[in-house]
Amino acid sequence: MQPHPRLALHGITKRYPAVLANDHVDLRVGAGEIHALLGENGAGKSTLMKIVYGVTQPDAGRIEWEGRPVTIRSPAEARQLGIGMVFQHFSLFETLTVAENISLALDSREPPAQLASRIREVSESYGLPIDPLRLVHSMSVGERQRVEIVRCLLQSPQLLIMDEPTSVLTPQAVRMLFDTLRRLASQNVSILYISHKLDEVRELCDTATVLRGGRVSGTATPRAESNESLARMMVGGDLRECHLTPREAGETRLELRGLTLASTDPFGTSLHSIDLNVRAGEIVGIAGVSGNGQSELLAAISGERRVGNAASVSICGSASGTLDAAQRRRLGLSFVPEERLGRGAVPEMSLADNALLTAHSAGLVRNGLVRSDAAREFARSTITAFDVKAGSELSPANSLSGGNLQKFIVGREVRLKPKVMVVSQPTWGVDVGAALRIRQALIDLRDSGAAVLVISEELDELYAICDRLAVLFRGKLSSVHPTSQMPVEKLGSWMAGEFAQ
Template sequence: MTAPPRLELLGITKQYPAVRANDGVALTVAPGQIHAVLGENGAGKSTMMKIIYGAVKPDAGEIRWNGQSVQIASPAHARALGISMVYQHFSLFDTLTAAENVWLGLDKAMSLAQVIERIRAVAGEYGLDVDPLRPVHSLSVGERQRVEIVRALLTNPKLLILDEPTSVLTPQAVEKLFVTLRKLSANGCSILYISHKLDEIRALCHHCTVLRGGKVTGEVDPTKETNASLSRLMIGAEPPQLQHRPAKLGEVALAVRGLALPKEDPFGTTLERIGFEVRAGEIVGIAGVSGNGQQELMAALSGEDRRAPAGSVTLFGQDIAQASPMARRRQGLHFVPEERLGRGAVPTLSLAHNVLLTRTEGVNRRTGWLDMAAIRAQSAELIRRFNVKAGGPESAAKSLSGGNLQKYLVGREIAANPKLLIVSQPTWGVDVGAAAQIRGELLALRDAGCALLVVSEELDELFEICDRLVVIAQGRVSPSIATKDATIERIGAWMSGLWERDHVEA
């Protein structure tokens, strides 16, 4: 007899106050199948995954697990069935170590010491660089993602749900992850794979279900599709081609000279003799594997860390090394952090109130009173201009999908007309259409004379929008190289700190 499907969804529907996230969704996943779920931001993918994992209860429909109808009451119930999930927004406790976080998600058959050994074994087997003893608060986004993946693998899942698993991984790390996933698939584990990276879906997945507006709009074999055909299925069109004109360089906007900072956290990275410039009218990209000093450098440039030596960071010739974030914003420096929820936005506040984190147009500077009508209008304009799917300015930040919140936060800073914009991971977890829109907005800002510094672990993104590149490795930065003179292989080698061999002039 033929084995029943590992998972079946029949007529799954979920209504929220402002949107119907899932509308009669049907899905069938076979044992050992790597099944992609594709859709633009807000299409209902994450809601569907949360229903399967027991974190959200559907309003209607049926779930069958190995042919048997089930009602998955909670994530603990899902894990007992053999379902594990790695969320796009991580669910880790900052004050605990990686091992302690993993231990919390397991039954207590193993001691903490045994869990530490298992983490090291699994991480080594699958090429995932995880130190089980490090506190989570000291980890970069990419390192936290590895902890989540290892935690899921330790449960020996029969169905593994991955929501944007490669969004902050390097190409080398992605290849290692794919080896892991193919091995799991060969051993009978089914995988539900959410990604906006069409090349990955075509290279990895056996089947693909496409969602649009909460409904299934197609099922295809991704190996027989092109990026263009998948884009049309997902967003109804191909993403627009970016117009990358030659840079018209202006004055030096940001100059970093001899920036050295001892690490504050025992697991952080010490910055050593950092030096580079960003001129008006250009985009400079910073490439590197997460955990090599990106967080520390961004904190020093944004004003979150004000220990930088006097004169080591200047903005249009003015020393800002020890200036506050507000003082830097007043001089034209705006910043988009890599962490959307908790740093870029307050999760429980409305989109309108989140504008006030970095913008003060709706504040009466003399009295301090807020003009909420003006602030809501400003928020509504951001939602319209950047095509953000949200219930309106009063919607809580945490109610948006990751990609839609990213569009809103990037838009908030772009609309402030910055003189220097620093962006970390600009299109993390964003669909192809939205990613093209964000990158297009960054290029338009550059063409208008703004200076931009973009930190990204997406090498393809850096090559697409940047005029020059530098690489950060072990707290040091390479000389700059014109993007037209760089290759993926060369930048990959520099990520290991090997740029001295090339003797490239800055």
């Protein structure tokens, strides 16, 4: 038994102009303990962890490390103590290689060849293989997550903070990561684990501290709890379930015919003869391991990449392959990308200004002039309808937690009442209550007659909201089948490429 916990927080308080993020929070993490930090989006989890890592300074309270008071003024000081952190939002330079990005984060300097060799060795030993010479801009979200995790593991931390580490990892990679974390814990490494996936928390974690509204609302032993009881601690009440009522689909709204598209990225995945139709009043889901052509497919549908054959993409009966993104939106297409900051929203712009990015056609611009009052009202209504925790509609996008920004982006697109909605990773890093709200919003959109296409690595999500399912593997799409006829074992084998191509 150690006389002191590895980390102890006493009365940590952090206030911002519009919100009290942490309100006298106490937390203790022992050596070799896997400790979960739970709470809704905006409950103060990420702020608390940034204080521990030295990114943010508390307004009150104290931190003890191995029984002695410390002041952590910067991430460099945190790393010197032995604290490492994997952030939910990536901090990678897209034009640099994996090895160059990792080198910038290391306090010691290693020759490039030696560092590349160590990256390969560590990443493979932990079941998260990455190519150290690969450029980050060519990597999928899931692959970038691996870089963040490996970068942290290379620092041999004594306390490892992980903020939604499995959000975009495949089920196989999650199993490998869990094996890694258990091995680290057995070596006396402490782990602070933030996740909205309650099944994972119950399987992996020894203890859980729950935050609600910036305060500790309770502690629990996850293995002794159910998902429902943990969720009640997080939200203060029972959650409503999503309901997908069977219905007859209508006419085809989105159709892909022999869609073939060579990837412009040497590490990307080309698309090969993809056929797909999504009808009014249905949700079609596409499963697949990250990096099998999802980003290329989304670019081809959204208009980010134009296709030489106009007929290969049809939106509401109009050949659209050669149209740009704005022209496709005018046909009734709405789109939610997997990257929130930078693609779904401009980080430094306010929520009202971000509403203008795609909702300008909803009466927010008249005669070429922006109607600021209308933009602010649209943003305010979206915040209210989707329970977005934000200071106001004038808050910049990057001031919101990841889950709250996702709710705003999805809400913005849903409120445009599109004829066709394409959504990628709709509930990545979103708490259980917000995930249910987003999923129900997609179901409601489907029930209103829209055609909805969802690309997700969350199999539970696809089974909960989709009428039909298909799998994308190495740029090829399987046949599409009713969800009721796709047992998870079959879907899993298809994700490994075991379907007729």
